[in-house]
Amino acid sequence: MKALTKRGFVKLAAAAGIAAGVSIAPLGTAFAADKITVGALRFTSHAPSFIAFERGYFADEGLEVNFEFFQAAQPMAVAIASGDVDFGITAISGGLINLAEKGAIKVVGGGLQEEPGVDGQMILVSKAAYDAGLTSPAQLKGKSFGITQTGSSFHYIAHKIADKEGFDRSEITLRPLQKVGAVIGALKTGQIDAWAIVPHIAKPLAAGPEIESIGMVADYIPDYQVTTVFTSTAMTKDKPDLVKRFLAAFSKGAADFNAALIDKTASEEEAEALVQLLHKYVYNDQPYEKAAPSIRNGAMRINEGAKLNMTSIADQLDWFKSEKLVPETVTMDLLVDPSFVETN
Structure with missing residues (x-):
């Protein structure tokens, strides 16, 4: 049976109420959406979040999303730890790992990954x-x-x-x-x-x-897990259902992206619609005719279901330790909560 979202539950309850002659509160009254802020860069690699927002996948999961845009990965990790941002999608950085060591941040899913046969970095x-x-x-x-x-x-x-x-x-x-x-x-x-x-x-x-x-x-780095999804440790402990709903919406956005621009199993009309959607966020300072080819040709695989490559994460952590950029005491358990997505 397909999982019922908050929006779906309200619709079902409303229909049942009408049938029984019962008054139902308007949508949003009984089930107010959870407001979250998502950290992002204006990169094609952040497409799943933009797609999930524009196509209502976040709303379907009862999430009201605001984007906070950054110029680099490390400031986003600091914003997660401070509570200014709820979810981030970007590369693992020394700042992120150090915050994880202090118990502030957890990686909960995968994003962009190098894959044989798909143009990468x-x-x-x-x-x-x-x-x-x-x-x-x-x-x-x-x-x-x-x-x-x-x-x-x-x-x-x-x-x-x-x-x-x-x-x-x-x-x-x-x-x-x-x-x-x-x-x-x-x-x-x-x-x-x-x-x-x-x-x-x-x-x-x-x-x-x-x-x-x-x-x-x-x-040089086969199967490199380039970006990850991360959130505060408090979020994983106090609101695990919210984390799951975020990842569900994100994964739907990734599936649309991969179908249209990587696997090309979607129609050309769908691919064009998706590129137009992404242009609101990526190269939005350029005319669409100039931006569209870059968005199309620059697509890389986003992991299905936000799957996380633990082997790649472990290699990255080992490198940070070898450069003495993070404490030797940092473990994979401190950095990653693998309970939300499939791992390998």
């Missing part, structure tokens, strides 16, 4: 660096690499490239620039040599005159 270099001979990730030794903050996913990627190519992590010079926009500007002007980013941003950049693509992150 791209390794980019400035045109100046490319012309000077930086044409392969193996040549990143001695070069500069843009990151938002120390302990960000970009930091992790840079070091995983160094590990696989066999040179010391210290031989990549990291440039923390705080915001994605600042990293893009520095790469275009040659102030940094390299960076790596999701395809909806990377492909348009690589198509321009200032930046070249030299590799794929998936070749």
